[in-house]
Amino acid sequence: MTKADIKSIKQLLGKPKKIVIVPHKNPDGDAIGSTLALYHYLIKHQHNATVMVPNDYPRFLKWLPGNNNILKHDIETEACETHIKNADIIFTLDFNAFHRTGNMETVLAESEALKIMIDHHQAPDGYATYMYSDVNMSSTAEMVYHFIDKLGDTNSIDSNIATCIYVGIMTDTGSFRFPSTTSKTHQIIANLIEKGADNTEIHNNVYDTNSYERLQLLGCALSNLKVITESRTAYITLSQEELNRFNYKKGDTEGVVNYGLSLENIVFAAIFIEDKQEGIIKISFRSKGNFSVNEFSRVHFNGGGHTNAAGGRSETSLKNTVDKFISILPSYNKALNND
Numbered sequence: 152m153t154k155a156d157i158k159s160i161k162q163l164l165g166k167p168k169k170i171v172i173v174p175h176k177n178p179d180g181d182a183i184g185s186t187l188a189l190y191h192y193l194i195k196h197q198h199n200a201t202v203m204v205p206n207d208y209p210r211f212l213k214w215l216p217g218n219n220n221i222l223k224h225d226i227e228t229e230a231c232e233t234h235i236k237n238a239d240i241i242f243t244l245d246f247n248a249f250h251r252t253g254n255m256e257t258v259l260a261e262s263e264a265l266k267i268m269i270d271h272h273q274a275p276d277g278y279a280t281y282m283y284s285d286v287n288m289s290s291t292a293e294m295v296y297h298f299i300d301k302l303g304d305t306n307s308i309d310s311n312i313a314t315c316i317y318v319g320i321m322t323d324t325g326s327f328r329f330p331s332t333t334s335k336t337h338q339i340i341a342n343l344i345e346k347g348a349d350n351t352e353i354h355n356n357v358y359d360t361n362s363y364e365r366l367q368l369l370g371c372a373l374s375n376l377k378v379i380t381e382s383r384t385a386y387i388t389l390s391q392e393e394l395n396r397f398n399y400k401k402g403d404t405e406g407v408v409n410y411g412l413s414l415e416n417i418v419f420a421a422i423f424i425e426d427k428q429e430g431i432i433k434i435s436f437r438s439k440g441n442f443s444v445n446e447f448s449r450v451h452f453n454g455g456g457h458t459n460a461a462g463g464r465s466e467t468s469l470k471n472t473v474d475k476f477i478s479i480l481p482s483y484n485k486a487l488n489n490d
């Protein structure tokens with residue numbers, strides 16, 4: 152994003168506008184945190200702003216300020232599409248291509264509103280008039296902070312904006328531990344705390360509000376954990392039957408993939424989750440070091456993301472998907488044993 156772009160955006164936002172803010176499907180902490188942060192910023196500047204998610208998101212994010220004003224496209228389709236039709240500006244946050252919004256793909260592609268992208272995923276599509284894309288950023292929420300800073304407006308960051316940005320950065324950095332966490336990230340976090348983000352309460356609200364069943368499901372996932380030593384890989388499966396047994400709710404499997412990576416000497420972890428309703432196996436990949444799960448997922452599992460965290464999907468059975476994964480792995484043994 153150039154200085155000229157910033158100047159134009161400043162001008163554009165100089166008068167109240169009708170604005171829609173959209174994150175990716177199955178929104179995570181960064182998707183919800185970044186969109187709500189931008190929402191609070193825009194309404195503070197007299198814009199008519201709406202956050203619109205493609206579908207529902209985990210309960211542990213439903214305490215965020217502004218949560219009650221979020222529209223869900225899958226259940227409030229008509230209201231959402233009216234907003235999109237009337238919008239002057241659509242901000243697309245935390246995704247790189249319209250298809251990442253699921254059923255919102257067409258309505259977004261057909262909308263004539265001016266598009267502004269803020270995102271940190273690799274290989275962004277070129278649909279946006281103004282594109283703030285930086286794959287080195289820890290999170291889209293951190294980029295929202297930089298965006299407000301570029302507008303010369305960090306003074307307007309209040310406790311609501313600070314809290315939402317904090318949640319996005321915290322969740323996308325694995326609580327400030329992934330390599331994308333920089334000293335700048337920590338400086339921003341320090342500023343956010345000064346502006347009213349309550350770090351202890353935020354961690355508590357996101358990480359310490361488990362249901363008993365969620366922990367039991369985690370126990371099941373861990374007992375399904377398999378290790379392939381020669382590939383320094385660990386993977387977990389969860390069938391639909393297992394999810395049902397523990398009364399699975401959206402978000403219950405969030406973060407489970409990381410347990411594989413917590414094993415000594417393991418650099419590649421995957422989780423395969425059966426979704427009978429969508430007829431797919433949803434896959435998450437995580438890695439440590441140079442092994443690019445973004446590339447791995449793009450080539451073999453119809454997905455993508457970042458070097459160390461990516462998602463993917465498969466349309467065959469859970470067993471066939473895992474068999475395919477296991478059969479591919481040996482060709483990566485060299486890369487996986489490279490450090």
Ligand code: 5GP
Nearest residue numbers: 434435436453454455456457460461462463
């Ligand atoms: P997760 O495994 O948590 O679903 O996703 C890990 C990361 O990869 C997140 O940043 C997510 O937005 C991204 N991601 C997940 N699925 C896809 C996909 O199909 N394409 C792309 N480009 N990114 C994805």
Ligand code: MN
Nearest residue numbers: 181245291323
């Ligand atoms: Mn993100």
